[in-house]
Amino acid sequence: MKRKKLFFYSDESVTYVEAKGYRLKMTVLIALITMFVLLGVGFVNNAYGDFLGIGIKTTGELSTENSLLKQQLKELNARMTEYSTSLSSLARSDNQLRTIVNLPKIDVETRRLGTGGAAVETYDGLLSTDASALIGSSQILLNKLDKEVTFQRSSYEQIFLQYENNKVIFSSLPAVKPMVGTYSYHGFGMRMDPFVGALKRHEGVDIHNDVGTPVYATGDGIVEFTGPTGSGYGIALEINHGYGYKSWYAHLSKCVAKSGQKVKRGSLIAYSGNTGRSTGPHLHYEVIRNGEKQNPVEYFVDDVDFEKIRAQLVDNKKN
Numbered sequence: 001m002k003r004k005k006l007f008f009y010s011d012e013s014v015t016y017v018e019a020k021g022y023r024l025k026m027t028v029l030i031a032l033i034t035m036f037v038l039l040g041v042g043f044v045n046n047a048y049g050d051f052l053g054i055g056i057k058t059t060g061e062l063s064t065e066n067s068l069l070k071q072q073l074k075e076l077n078a079r080m081t082e083y084s085t086s087l088s089s090l091a092r093s094d095n096q097l098r099t100i101v102n103l104p105k106i107d108v109e110t111r112r113l114g115t116g117g118a119a120v121e122t123y124d125g126l127l128s129t130d131a132s133a134l135i136g137s138s139q140i141l142l143n144k145l146d147k148e149v150t151f152q153r154s155s156y157e158q159i160f161l162q163y164e165n166n167k168v169i170f171s172s173l174p175a176v177k178p179m180v181g182t183y184s185y186h187g188f189g190m191r192m193d194p195f196v197g198a199l200k201r202h203e204g205v206d207i208h209n210d211v212g213t214p215v216y217a218t219g220d221g222i223v224e225f226t227g228p229t230g231s232g233y234g235i236a237l238e239i240n241h242g243y244g245y246k247s248w249y250a251h252l253s254k255c256v257a258k259s260g261q262k263v264k265r266g267s268l269i270a271y272s273g274n275t276g277r278s279t280g281p282h283l284h285y286e287v288i289r290n291g292e293k294q295n296p297v298e299y300f301v302d303d304v305d306f307e308k309i310r311a312q313l314v315d316n317k318k319n
Contacts, residue, residue, distance in 0.1 A: 073138055080141040087148045094155050101162040106155065170267060172241040174218035175301045178249060179272060179283050181209030183297075204248065204286035205294040207272075211253050211281045215270040217263040218247050219298075226255040233284065234276020237269055248286035251278045
């Protein structure tokens with residue numbers, strides 16, 4: 001295909017002359033016009049707040065924005081430092097709570113190992129030295145806060161679980177007086193046996209009252225034995241409270257609770273009597289821990305009233 005040629009009439013030569021190089025000149029002219037148009041649009045757009053949204057900013061604007069970002073980073077670092085200080089205060093309270101629920105304290109070295117720093121990205125060559133340092137310090141503080149919060153949350157979860165476990169343990173401890181009456185507080189240990197007239201170990205406490213006086217469970221547990229013992233204890237009842245604790249009620253006239261029954265502290269379990277080898281109506285009460293007989297008096301909480309506990313149990317059932 002032949003290229004088209006452009007001719008123009010020359011008055012000087014009174015003839016048509018071929019126009020050479022016009023394509024290059026037109027291309028250059030169009031490029032220059034386009035460049036000037038773009039520059040003009042950009043100037044107007046920048047002067048009127050980037051209404052076209054093409055993101056053109058002056059050096060001054062970029063400098064101002066950079067300064068503001070640095071200032072915000074400094075303020076953020078200051079706030080994170082305050083939060084870290086607050087977490088240190090929480091760590092002291094945390095150890096107090098751990099002591100209350102019978103958990104070991106966490107020493108400073110252990111906390112430091114559990115909240116140690118992590119690798120930090122560097123921006124050398126991409127940002128200015130001061131901007132890179134600010135971002136680096138922010139990363140360090142943020143990593144530290146993240147680990148401190150995680151560590152503290154874990155400790156609080158341990159405290160809560162221990163607290164819930166303690167509530168079960170405390171409700172199971174044989175801690176209240178099982179019956180109203182006159183207590184022979186000094187009856188535990190070696191004493192004169194009225195039947196043989198010689199010193200013999202007495203492994204419980206005697207509570208004297210009329211036959212038929214209500215006997216209550218001294219802690220939550222499961223009844224393991226009820227009925228005649230075939231020994232000097234007469235009719236007796238035993239509760240397994242768990243955690244190594246058991247309680248023993250002897251010389252009863254009647255058992256109310258059945259073997260295998262779950263009972264709560266303050267539940268009616270029997271009535272006192274005068275069965276077995278007994279010199280008069282009374283309840284013989286023992287506390288056993290890990291197979292060893294304990295002095296029950298040491299477990300009595302004097303300000304705990306089993307009548308109030310029974311009323312609370314009734315209210316709980318209604319609710």
